[in-house]
Amino acid sequence: MTSALLLLSGGQDSTTCLAWSMERFEKIYTLSFDYGQRHRVELEQAKKIADLARVPNEIFSLNLFDQLSKNALTHQDIDIAAGDEKTLPSTFVPGRNQVFLTIACMKAYQKGISHIVGGMCQTDYSGYPDCHEDFIKSIEKTSSLAMNRDFTIHTPLMNLGKAGSVKLMQKLGKLDWLAESHTCYAGERPACGKCPACELRLKGFEEAGLTDPLEYQKTPSFR
């Protein structure tokens, strides 16, 4: 029986990856990180989404970004680390996906799993080097060497834009799951519909010609 471990943030991309994984793997474990993200509502939504798929969800608590970002605030690289305050969580630090994927592989190792699935996408986040395919291939090799196991890291959204991702979810017949996925940077449910994250999400649905099942505070202009 082929099993996979999925990184489930509770956002649109990882929710889509869960639906994708359901068609490919017989047993799926989902792993979510509680790392001091701005909106813990993501973790509640991740749990709900895992319940929809009837797969286990584990929350892994990580204290390290606090220690890294506190220091970043006093340092020369603050411009890079802080990025665009409107679009990145305050705890964003370069290398975050390296931590997430390292722990995912360690967890998978313990569970006897070789397949990891993540929602990384180099189309939308081209500014983040740790979303790029060459990084994913490299950490796949690094983790395999570190633990002496052949890991495969699947990133089905790698070259899809938001619209392509929405279309994939429709094709998988799980568009309704996205009603539970959390995107809004304002942390609001119903979603604000105005923040850059909501805008990007709605634009994806618009381009795909589909309706977002997520509840918004008011009907977005282009729905």
Added chain:
Amino acid sequence: MTSALLLLSGGQDSTTCLAWSMERFEKIYTLSFDYGQRHRVELEQAKKIADLARVPNEIFSLNLFDQLSKNALTHQDIDIAAGDEKTLPSTFVPGRNQVFLTIACMKAYQKGISHIVGGMCQTDYSGYPDCHEDFIKSIEKTSSLAMNRDFTIHTPLMNLGKAGSVKLMQKLGKLDWLAESHTCYAGERPACGKCPACELRLKGFEEAGLTDPLEYQKTPSFR
């Protein structure tokens, strides 16, 4: 000015790497991990050793091995993860060096540092894949890709045995620093001189034809 970030566990190998780094880098930061290791005395010794070298030492707190090893206890891979109870810390998990080096690179990134130094050695720990040179080269590349910076990970002890490492320390004129390095698995100071770690250390000094400056509970038979 060339700076380096050194992983300083407080053990013999990382202490030797500190002396090695002093000859190569103008500015050195040392990073120690508080990860629930059996003997916190290591951290106190790391601080003393950093003081000897007059370089800063930062203790980074990591809660993740607890979460990984607790789960390991209930799982099929427990034999591998627990290893030999006499010679590995109870919190040992495959992939540990991947976590340490990932965080070291993230920390270095924030400090504008490109050089990382670690005491990994494939001679003594051939059973640990995350001490091997191919793993080190791979994570060097992975971290460089993740953070878009050219990191170099130096492992001066990679192909040295314990005796070679002792001789290197003598050549560097810092053999006395090893009086502060902690090795004993029993966590004792003066060291027990009988546990497998003390035995390995003493054997290295014996083969190098040098005297260990560390205080032992009784004079070991072959000193």
